[in-house]
Amino acid sequence: MQSLKWILIGLATIFALFLAKEWWQSFPRVNLAPPVSVKNHQDQLDSILIQTINEHHLAGLAVGVISNSQVLYKNTLGYESLDKKDSLTSQSKIHVASISKIFLALYLSSYLQENGLNILDSIKSLSPELNSKYPEIGELSFSQILRHQSGLRDASFFSGFFRKKNTPNLQDFVWSQLPKQVNGKGDLSYNYADFNYELLGYLLEKDSGLSYDNLLNRWLSEDLDLQNSYFKGNSQEENPVVMGYRKTYIWKRLKPHPFTHQVSPYPSSGMISTLDDLIKVTTQLIRADLGMLKSNVQALEVNEKESWAGFQQIAVGPESNWMGHFGGQAGYSSLLIFDPEKEFGIVILSNTRDKGNFRIDLARKIIKILEV
Template structure:
């Protein structure tokens, strides 16, 4: 019996060592770019910050945009979009931005609300044709509750996602996947299903495919000509890869993702740094910009915007959204008080809070004396 246990132990050790060798051969070393040796001005300091961040946070590629007083002040890309082919990250590289997608879904909903005459307090069900109403699981949940994640709906747990959910389902199936049990209304439960239901409601109110509605009503209006909510992933002509840290080694390996729904109003936007910079100019102008009416429609009694996240960085209040999915992570933020906005797009899973750390240093460089 002891001999069997001993041989079993040897076998486990052998397979573990084999796994480590396999992981090493399938992964890549840190990305290292030469930072500016003695940065003299703000642009050089920013260049040095982002170049150093690639190695420090195990990031293959990074695209950064900064807008100040309504103008693009800084827009650059660093590293690689694909470590296998060594394709460089470019300003026109198409990269998934995960939950930043929610901002554009919210803006499209607002535009429809303005034109169709419904408000934040309208129940989602009223966007459906009369013959499709009375969905018991929806109850009287309002658009505001979905936009602020206070509907009581929760995303399925890890076990369900791994073993009982298919990927790439059509958006139309979301109505059949509403959780039967809801948490307390007005309590915060961040869940993608809230925005997927909003996207489904938009399709019903304006009987056209969601991706067409978003493209014409919001993306093109924002000048985002090379962005869309994708219907399939990966794209055959897009070499970009998401990455994550290996199990043991301080190395990077590719990480494939598939969207749960297609298109995905909550996380399906694929865009470029060039496009997102234009959108940042529009949204950074707030109610003085091209989305004035939509932002007014989304404004809650508290003064905050429904569908947007509100957070503090470098001691200042910012509006925008974090995004993270599998091997991609992003941050889109702007401050009306500082008249400044920025975004970070990376093809790396955020395992060490690199978005916030890079953002804090970025803001410290821009505003050394807050």
């Protein structure tokens, strides 16, 4: 009995220390005052953004709404850093996580066209070496990989515990993962895996002779005129980026949860951007038939019944053809959606992990207010 008593005292002490540490390393949640009066759509949208921050314990929230190629609404609330209390702005640089995949798909479509290829061709056309060692993977089409219908899988969660602490470069990471891919059974059913996009990023590097970050960053700045969007490479210092947060386990507070790069550069999730830059791109995607991304989109639009390759079909409202992508990693949550038929799009960025599905909830409320 005496030993059990000391065991219980020890466990209680550990738990108390955990609570104290969690409190010490966290910040009070952001609590914004609701508007005094709500007179128009602008006030309504402001009100639901404030409500979203308060209810879901968000550190910051940035939202842009585009209609008929015009910015119908744009607002940012909360902070870049709860420590410094720097206000979040439409120019704040923030990790967009898996929204990065959209940009890889758009760039790849252009790259393939320039080389006389299309997304229905097999990936062996960009890497004979990969095809000689893994012919089954080499026969996969770019479309299958973009749509996560390749049979490729991500490494298991537990394998991360045994991975080296240093961030591998893209080539080393891909070749370390290829032997672990089991594609022999021909299972090409949908399975969402970041590795699909790491592989595509590597293929672009291999064929072009340039690093993925050099390829994409030049395209982002020169072709798309996105001056604050980029992929971080091995040799680059990270520019000041918005800090990510998550809710603490016990207290109603927020704890820093920074972004970590699984691989560098990081094609599937490593893009950093701003609300203003993503609004600019969403406007071009809405204008798919007329905008500067017309040829990119046409190359990805193989089947009218499916979303564009590299884009997710997202259920937001009834009878709507919403496309785009979710992003969520570490303390960051994002959503980019648009409907070309309605000429309408929404961008949502937050530096807080989404545990309550606030992104799709907020998008539906915006659509309802604006009667889209």
